Amino acid sequence: MSAPAPVPALPVTFRPTVTRTVLLSVGTVMFVVISAIGLMLEQLSTGERLSFILTALLFSGVLALLSRPKVVADDTGVTVVNLTRTRRLEWAEILRVNLRPGDPWVFLDLSDGSSLPVLGIQPGVAKERAIRDARALRDLTESRSARDDDAR
Template identity: 55%
Template sequence: MPPATDLPTLPLTWAPRRNRAVLLPASGLLLVVFGGMAVLLPASWQLNDRIMLSFLGLVFAGVGLMLARPRVDADEQGITVVNFLRTRRLQWAEIVRVNLRQGDPWVTLDLADGTSLAAVGIQPGGGRDQAVRAARGLRDLTEARGATAAAEVV
């Protein structure tokens, strides 16, 4: 277990910042472009065509916002893993191991109940070194906090 002084300070959030920097403005741009097209199209386009065009803009922007959503929030009690569609709260003692193997698209958490959970908020797509540092920080916190939680239960 790493010394307590080497542990990252809590609360802490890991998120793929480059993804967000691209996806959030792109989603806004999609809304503006599709909305503008729906308004500025020639009169030969019917109302239902304009509504569908606006709806498509909303769908594309929604997909962009969904892809920008992943993050991992750590605090004193545990972590909150926010993935594309689901959010899951875990106590430190529930996490058995933090995995980031060569070629993995994101961190995987092995849980005490025998399942695993993808933590998409920590991914090498934004930089391998940054993802490795984040995974090691999460691993160190898990080892330190999980041992503390286990000692409190005993």
């Protein structure tokens, strides 16, 4: 049996890097290809060419938005960045870090009784890394909660 992994040094950022790389690469390639097609078609007016470029920009923007999720843990707490919302949590607010089989991402059980999805840790493409990241976040949460309890 191997020794448990040490708690990561703070600050630490968790994000689905493979997914992010693919989304940003595809967005860039799509923008270039669609814009080039719009500019190369001679029968198009200036407005129609502009609509090709704006459409390419819209597609790229959506893919950039999908690549945004991350989790940043520091000494005072955790910042969860999902698609359109960012939420700052103190360590004491996080009761449990959950990544059950079949879950699309990590969920945080919070002290107010709610659950917060954390899209920054996703087992879809890199399952082992997501499990390691979820364990590291869980270990950080447990160690910080114990430290906060000792300070009281």
